[in-house]
Amino acid sequence: MDGESLGLTEGVSIALGGMIGGGIFAVLGVVAQITRDAAWFAFVVAGVVALCAAYSYVKLNELSEGQGGSVTFIQCFLENPDLAGMAGWTLLFGYVGSMAMYAYAFGSYTVGFAVVPDAVAGVPMRPVVSVLMVAGFVGLNLLGAQATGATENLLVGVKAAILLTFGVAGIYYGVNTGQIEAGLERIASIQPVMAAGVSFVAFQGWQLLFYSQESFESPMETIRKAVYASVVAAVGIYVLVGITTLSLAPLSVIEQHPERALAVAADPVVPYGFVVISLAALFSTGSALNATLFSAGYFAKGMLSEDLVPDRVGDASADGVPQRILIMLGGVIAAFAAFGSLSAITSFASLTFIVVFGAMSLLALKQRDQPEVNPIPPAIGAVGAGGFFVVMFWHLYSTERHTFYAVLVIALALVAVETLYFKHEALQEEVTTFERLVEPDGWHDEESASVDDLL
Template structure:
């Protein structure tokens, strides 16, 4: 109670929610589609995300926007069911994203030779994922200021390593290799980079986490606006640098084992001074920082988001106490448990694909809402229009890519989406269904 996050903590939380999955989980998939033009895919996705961020900031300045997209829909449309379904869809996306981060965290931890891949014949990857989630659940329970301070350290470390990787990699590729850097300019007129942007959009979902508990942020509207405009361009710069260098130095690794392709690229560039092992280790440790801080930031803000949904009767009371002050402890534990379960048992390909699709749809819809409310929100119409057309245009491209490249994942995404939609409708229309069932029961009794 009484804890306030400033601009530094807000930028750290936004970056922590972005840089983690984008570099270590999405880069390889995007590179397989776009090749040397991978950097452009990230830049395009970042531009659309920045337009969506502009839309969020405009709507947030209109009133009580502490629920992010959910509050915006309630204020502008007045449809509680629609607002609740937006909230549930986002919450499911956050759980899937955290499970993806926990999975990647375990993969990098097990990449060190000192850590066995199994014990007594039992794979340790699920156990390491659960331990990672439990660690950041405990950290969040200590309070907002502790969470923000930890995020500052984690983000500073990983951004410094990745920027050094990118800058040194550019120097190495241009000065010590025969091939140099390739930018894939000839591919910019093909659909590949746009499809890659759709796939990479999940890498830019972390900034909107800041809107979910503005009571923990000092001068919230102004601070969050500034944090969004700092965090998204910073993430774009990091992604572009790392993409250019990794595609140039580790093209084979991006095909065979994309999760550790950055480590292979670092090993290659430091081999010139006989420190290839050090390069692999430093980037692997950075990966642990990145995925860990992504879990930390997402869990912190998603828990406050879920608490507001409980307070607005958009989630069951068993998920948390909507009247509690400070850290929403029960909500943190529930989300942590769901994340651990998905990391151990879930089909991560389907879950993370659905998460990316949910962010695309919600960001696009929020941008469209900002365009509709542009006079009241005092926003220029161009950024919301770009955000709406860009994000919503990504959705069919991503589904098409899944259908053609991973048909099994495509059908799983549709199945998961249908399941979530069905559960949402059952919850929000429960009173109407109870009335209908009651009428049917009365009719049957009267006939009997």
């Protein structure tokens, strides 16, 4: 920290910045591919579940006296450090997926400008731009929290003004030309629920605040207000812009370049609409990555202080986020953004937050005997997340088989690594027992590598 605390404005900016960048510019087109003009309703459904999960986080934070987020909640209420560590690693990879998604969209919008070539000397420019964008925001976060908060205020203010202007103007234009479609006939189908699961990553920004409470003045009150305000504001913006975009963007654009659907829809609505919205996309995805990287860094620092990640990752006693954590996160994000597909990145990140938000809702529901906890919101959060998980997996398996297998492989690999790290002592004991059973006396080489050596 730089000695200056962040307030409610910065809190709302960081939370809203983490949501709008993902929901509008990186996810809207993907959601539209599933449910077409009822995409706005998918955001409403996902927003209700996210708001209930947010209530669960707020109450758990109050009961634990502001000790932190998901990992701390598990340690505080379940007293299971291994489970807390595995949840933390899973969530951290979800943040990496989210930030890679923002960087992917940033690169795609950049090469959409006529002055930027798709490739130079045979090298595609989209991955190059995405990697450079990640490097730039890693450098910004290395400057400190106050630089990050001030930048976030500017970025969120610019993109919110542009999106609201486009949304209102688009509705007016669409009504006058008879193009506005709300997709009401699709609301009663399963498609919006599937799309809501995919869009869930668009609501991950608010819980970032719980991992950087040391940066805020009056953290519990400030974060509670910022969380509720940002989720409601995000839903409103998604609905407004979603209806406009899906009414005006050609189906061919949604299918071929879903991340650019909003810019194409804006072209007939406002002068130089494609350019204006593309610039807003750069602000939006940039602020989303900036906000997420800022708080994910504090989240990783908290895990480091609890001995849930290797000591070589950084120094937990350092002011702010250890530089090594930011650089390591930046490297993994850049790799995902450069080599991953938008669909696979989005699906993996959404599934991660569905699991974690649902688990925190269940944990809050277990505290329903506390007078501060109303059991209805946590119950809605838990049931909603469980439903999203099932329908989303079914959707991927039935319509995007290659994405389904990619997500499954990533998830299994992550679980395997987590198990090896947190259960390596138990595994070592099992291996030692097996060796004693099968090896002749005196055969074992004392200089052979142990499980701990390999880890």
